[in-house]
Amino acid sequence: MENRKINLWDKTFKPYIPAEKLEKAIDAVAEKVNADFANCEDIPIVLCVLNGAIMFTGELMQRFTFPCELVSIKLSSYQGTQSTGTVLNILGLTADVRGRRVIICEDIVDTGNTITALKELLVAKGSSDVRICTMLLKPDVYKKPDKLDYVGMEIPNAFIVGHGLDYNELGRTGKDIYVIDND
Ligand code: IMP
Numbered sequence: 001m002e003n004r005k006i007n008l009w010d011k012t013f014k015p016y017i018p019a020e021k022l023e024k025a026i027d028a029v030a031e032k033v034n035a036d037f038a039n040c041e042d043i044p045i046v047l048c049v050l051n052g053a054i055m056f057t058g059e060l061m062q063r064f065t066f067p068c069e070l071v072s073i074k075l076s077s078y079q080g081t082q083s084t085g086t087v088l089n090i091l092g093l094t095a096d097v098r099g100r101r102v103i104i105c106e107d108i109v110d111t112g113n114t115i116t117a118l119k120e121l122l123v124a125k126g127s128s129d130v131r132i133c134t135m136l137l138k139p140d141v142y143k144k145p146d147k148l149d150y151v152g153m154e155i156p157n158a159f160i161v162g163h164g165l166d167y168n169e170l171g172r173t174g175k176d177i178y179v180i181d182n183d
Contacts, residue, residue, distance in 0.1 A: 001176045008170040011081075012181040013161055017153070019175030022135070022163060025152035026056065029133060030063035032150055033103065036131075037066040044101040047122075049114065050074040051172070052107035055164035056135040056152075060105060068103075071095040077114050080168055081159040081180065087117040098126035107164050108136040109151075112144035119146060135163075 001018035037044060046068045048057035061070065071094060077087045102122050109115055115132050122130045133150040140157045142148075159180040161171030171178070 005181060006171070006178055008161060008167045011167060013167075013171065013178035014181040015176060016160060016179035017155075017163075017177035019163070022152070022175070022177065023059075026059050026135065027063065029135075029150045029152050030060050033060070033133060034063070034065050037064075037068075037103075040066055040101075042101055044068050044103055045071050045095060045097060047102050047104050047118075048072045049104065049106050049118065052164045052166065053105045053135070055172075056107055057105040060133070069095070073118070075114055075118060077111075083111050083113065085111070085113060087114050089121075093121070093125065096125075097122055099128050101129040101131075102127045103131045103133055106132065106134040108138070108160075109134045109148060110138050110141050112142045112146065115148075116144050116146055136160075 001015050003015055005012050005014050046057065046061060048054060048070065050072050073093055075087055075089055077083055104115060104118055106115055119130050131149040132146065134148060135152040137148060137151045137154050138157050139154050160177050161167050162174050162177040164172050166172045
């Protein structure tokens with residue numbers, strides 16, 4: 001990982017999680033999902049939460065060994081570096097989830113508002129089973145009762161970018177993760 005700070009809009013970010021560490025975490029998550037879905041007779045839906053989870057979902061799917069269908073949904077709850085507490089459904093579900101098992105793929109779970117709202121939507125639409133798979137989790141912030149089925153890495157409560165995650169749509173590029181530099 002390059003030991004170089006980056007500037008996005010009005011903020012500076014410093015190197016935080018190198019790609020190699022993330023890759024190991026993604027390997028471990030994929031292994032668990034593969035074990036749980038091995039020999040499944042249905043075709044589960046892998047639901048990518050756009051835009052942040054694009055990279056993570058792609059990396060997971062490269063590792064998945066069971067047949068699955070890829071579906072995307074676009075939700076948004078963040079403005080700048082803060083959660084707004086309201087989850088906006090920007091691009092709705094494009095598949096019928098009735099009777100289907102769904103694996104939600106998220107880049108990061110923070111307050112949990114996004115995945116809780118999404119899980120409720122999927123259950124209301126008749127999904128038979130909803131699992132949550134996230135690359136990163138901020139456990140100090142997440143206080144929802146829903147259990148997270150697959151978690152790549154836990155991180156402290158700090159604002160990060162990279163590997164799909166953005167600050168006002170910038171900073172998604174690159175395999176490494178950067179954290180906001182408050183110094
Ligand atoms: P939650 O609804 O509070 O759990 O927030 C989840 C969503 O907020 C994620 O899908 C991200 O898009 C965004 N988010 C949360 N924390 C961060 C962060 O540190 N950097 C960038 N985006 C974040």
